[in-house]
Amino acid sequence: MLQALRNKIHGWPAAIVLGVCVFAVAFFGIESYFVSRVDTYVAKVGDHEISQQDWQQRLNELRQQAAQDPRSPFTAADLEKPELKQRVLDGMISQQLLLQANSDLGLTVSDASVRAAIGGDPGFQVNGQFSPEAYRAILSMQGMSPAMYEAKVRASLATQLIPSAISNTTLVSDADVDTFFRLRLQQRDLRFVELPRPSLTDANVPDAEIEAFYKSHIADYTTPEQVSVQYLEVKQSDLKLGEPTDAQLHEFYDKFKQRYAQPEQREASHILINVPKNATPEQQKAALDKAKKIAAEATPENFAKLAAENSDDLGSKRGGGDLGWLEKGVANPAFDTALFGMKKGEITKEPVLSPEEGYHIIWLRDAREGDAKPFDEVRSQLAADWAKNEGERLYNERAGQLGDLAERNPGSLEPAAKELGLEIKTSPLFSRDGGAGIPDDPKFVQAAFADDVLNQGNNSSLVQVGKGDAVVMHLAKHNPAAPKALADVKDSVRQRILDERVDALAKKQADELVAQLAKGGDIASLTKAPVRSLTGLDRNKIGAITDVPPAILQQAFTLPHPVANKPSWATVPTGNGTYALVSVDKVVEGDPSKVEKAQRDALRGQMMDAMAQAAALEYIDSLKARADIKIAQDRM
Incomplete structure (x- = not known):
């Protein structure tokens, strides 16, 4: 060849x-x-890829929030729905577009803003004051360094820069507020007639019609696929821990001494002279000259005054440049190096350049040397931390053993149960929508219906169904989805057909009456039913009315105004094959002048928030329209 x-x-x-x-x-x-690239992103915004790992991590964070917050607008199970998964991804795309817009516009988050956000977080406060010890301890337990957490906070704040700017420029006029209260305080006079449920003259339903309806609505008469699983569970809360010995506590203390140490700290004030991003040499020189002039004039006595007059750090200038107590690693490297190289009472003779912000004049007001707290002083805290740490260690070890044993013996849970001394539990039957008890967890359901368990007959891999709670499972019973026999549902099918006939007849009769009323007919003589009235009805009174069908009250303020003082009748379905005829006879607009100033101001704030949010969403939509966005639906 x-x-x-x-x-x-x-x-x-x-x-x-x-x-x-x-x-x-x-x-x-x-x-x-020889090497081909395999894309793994779920979305790509320009050149930035949103990985499956980042997307799944965001979903997991939302699941934890839903599980911990009873007021959450969604449940953990909701996050398994495709439409909600898409909404989460859309939010991540919007955040990336905002970050790219920040870069294009030269917007950055200052170190001062990051410090203010962290210092104002109640989770890091003790007695209402920021606690460096609590800050370090919490981050340590989460496996994060201060630098990692500050980067996370900075990224979060960055996505708010443009929405905040939009919010600050949103205006709500007095006319807007007046319009709202005219509608909110509007009063209406209603008349309505509740029509009786009609009777059918022909209640015969042939078997052929029943069979045809059954076939065309077969999904409504199908028992969903269900499974029952056996499972083994390891829970951290069930693990028994003895009291720690002094030797164990001393070992723990030596290993994590930094948690119980008072770090080296500096109490500082500063004056910031901002240098614009992409500044020209002339702008840089002007900023440096200004900073040098202020540094030459600065003394401990006039520093606060100079900061209030000259500093570009809006977060600290009102306090005379006060930054409070700072630890190493909190500020940017240049600022940090200068601050911890100064002597108490000293003011920097030469301005310190921070690439992200500009020139700093720093005054070191006080200093604290770092020192570890004695063992006896923190013994109770040591015991609590040891118990938490040991509990997590034992749980992870036990859960790991369970996963390994289930994998080594994929055909049965018996070997793992015997070796670990665990009880094999059996769940009730549940569908892909979950069920009561542990099948309420979407991760449990997902594992039960996975191919490996459902079709291959293997044990599942280790499934984390909650913090400190892991299971493995094996299929116990599988009931495929199956239509119910027509003979078993024949009566309910017949009744549903009759109900639909009644509803259609009731709608037809109501529409015919409205047509006659439009020609000048009299409501009382046409319906031969009592006509009821509600006068002076406003939105605040609707909830207190219990003797009127809710459907009428819900639509009371959506019906048209009377035309030329003539009422317009409309039909309102009230349920169970019944309808009502409703008219609005009179509309009186609310009087905004009777609303107190505090209530008007509160509404103005709410309207500004709503309008700002709408404007921000419009801005994001415009960014999306111009951006190159790719979504990999097959990876979601």
């Missing part, structure tokens, strides 16, 4: 082919012929 190719390609054609091959290998690299 090679000889034939050689015989056919020679001379200048061979030279051209060889040249193309050499060029391809040289330009692209020979590895491109």
Whole structure:
């Protein structure tokens, strides 16, 4: 074959082919012929990829929030629905678009804003004051360094820069507030007649019609697929821990001494002279000259005054530049190095340049040397921390053993149960929508219906169904989805057909009456039913009325105004095959002048928030329209 190719390609054609091959290998690299790129993102915004890991992490965070907050607008199970998963991804795309817009507009989050956000977090406060010890301890338990957490806070604040700017420019006029209260305080006079449920003259339903209805609505008469599983569970709360010995506590103390140490701290004030992003050499020189002039004038006595007059750090200038007590690693590296290299009472002679912000003039007002708290002083805290740490260690060890044993013996839970001394539990039957008890957890349901368990008959992998709670499972029973026999549901099908007939007849009769009323007919004589009235009805009174069908009250303020003082009748379905005829006889607008100033101001704030949110969403939509966004639905 090679000889034939050689015989056919020679001379200048061979030279051209060889040249193309050499060029391809040289330009692209020979590895491109052997290595192919596999995309794993769920979405791509421009050049930025949103990975499956980041997306799943966000979903997990929302699941934890839903589980911990009873006021959450969604449940953990809701987050398994495709539409909610898409909403979460849309939110991540919007955040990335805002970050890219920040870069284009030269917007950044200052160190002062990050410090203010962390210092104002109640989770890091003791007796209403920021506690460095609590801050470090909480981050340590979460496996995060201060730098990692500050980066997370900075990223969160960055997504709010443009929405905050939009909010600050949103205006709500007095006319807007007046319009709202005219509607909110509006009063209406209603008349309505409740029509009786009609009777059918023909209640015969042939078997053929029943069978046809049953077939066309077969999904309504199908028992969903259900499973029951056996499972083994390891819970951290069930693990028994003895009292720690002094030796164990001393070992723990030595290992995590930084948790119980008072760090080296500096109490500082500063004056910031901002340097614009992409500043020209002239702008940089002007900022440096200004900073040098202030540094030359600054003394401990006039520092607060100079900060109030000159500092570009809006967060601290009102307090005379006061930054409070700072630890190493809290500020940016340049600021940090300068601050911890100063002597108490000293003011920097040369301004300190921070690339993100500008020039700082720093005054070190006081200093605290770091020192560890004695063992005896923190013994009770040590015992609590040891118990938490040991409980997590034992749980992770036990859960790991359970997962390994279930994997080594995929056909049964018996070996794992015997070795670990665990009881094999059996769940009730549940569908893909979950069930009562542990099947309420979407991760449990997802594992039960996974191919490995449902079809292959293997044990599941370890499933974390909650913090400190893990299970493995094995299929116990599987009931495929199956239509119910027509004979079993025949009566309910017949009744549903009759109900639909009644509803159609009731709608037809109500529409005919409205048509006659439009021609001038009298409601009392046409309906031969009592006509009821509600006068002076406003939105605040609706909830207190119990003797009127809710459907009438819900639509009372959506019906049209009377035209030329003539009422317009409309039909309102009230349920169970009944309708009501309703008219609005009079509308009186609310009087905004009777609303107190505090209530008006509160409404104005709410309207500004709503309008700002709408404007921010419009801005994000405009960013989406201009951006190159790709979504990989098959990876969601």
